[in-house]
Amino acid sequence: MTGVSIIGIGNMGAEIARIAAKGGSAVQLIVTAEGKGVDLANELQATVGVTGTTLTGDVVVLAVPYPAVEGILDTYADQLAGKTIVDITNPVDFSTFDALVVPADSSAAAQIAGRVPGAKVVKAFNTTFAATLATGSVGEAATTTVLVAGDDAAAKQQVIDLVQAGGLRAEDAGTLKRARELESLGFLQLGLAVGEKVAWTGGFAVTR
């Protein structure tokens, strides 16, 4: 049984936790303060701990906004070596909504990999809105597909298996270098949703 620690229980973190639990993983929720996440933990028969608690999962999902990632990596610097880190962020400059905040030839995932060289970083879930994870469909017809990119084949497969065990589709989108394109897609999709061109229950569906 894979252990999955999910740091952050916003809309995305909660749905990823549900997917992991549905697929049979042992789920640990990491919250910012005592008393948070109790209902979700009960729902999923998950454990819950406050930021700084020892991570029990081999897979660690950073389900926080990109600006909060750095602090998390600092807090857990001595626990992340060897683990699979799942980066779900879209590092959009939300003040202008006109650019990503990472260098043009990089990605949030690449930045994280640079900071935690002992971990296996996988990009995933940044191209799927939370509602599409919850319902299993994008728009009315298409099955939700989680795109997954990473350099470590075993870590990437771990995340693909986790998604599929939870009832969704997953596709290997390539090496971690493709995180740049996944983040571009996520950025574009957020822009379309904010501009009301697509609904938060829709967006880009991967169709075969």
Place this chain on the structure above:
Amino acid sequence: MTGVSIIGIGNMGAEIARIAAKGGSAVQLIVTAEGKGVDLANELQATVGVTGTTLTGDVVVLAVPYPAVEGILDTYADQLAGKTIVDITNPVDFSTFDALVVPADSSAAAQIAGRVPGAKVVKAFNTTFAATLATGSVGEAATTTVLVAGDDAAAKQQVIDLVQAGGLRAEDAGTLKRARELESLGFLQLGLAVGEKVAWTGGFAVTR
């Protein structure tokens, strides 16, 4: 009636010509040699001319691979001012399939706009495979949506109108700066198709 000149009649150019003709535009096909494009011109009641012929359209579609764009812009340097140039390219490094060939903070569309400052450059059609333009659907269920980006609102609307008149959906994806993200999406989609993760009749569907 809008005049549309389509330079290049490969899979993409031919389908864009059909969309323009269906929508009631006067279509001119620009081909590389005498005798080419005759069947398509007959099918669409379009005119046909060899590269170098005077462009009759207000809208000029560069339906050629990105490496061929530079030569086209040179050939037509004195005719493009004031026109709407539609860039449909995905400037992928096809030797490695691991990067785009334009600078990381730029796009094919931005490069073209830089070379032809008197023209109104619009990015469109690079996120839709030819088969999805032909059938009107992406995968089995989703209506084909052409994403359109550009800085000139009137030129962008011209392209949106052309697509909608041809029976497909179109969405405004933002300023020409968003061409970078559209090209990232196109690159990712090509990679998924080449890797047989999606079919050439599918790919990313925009769902509402």
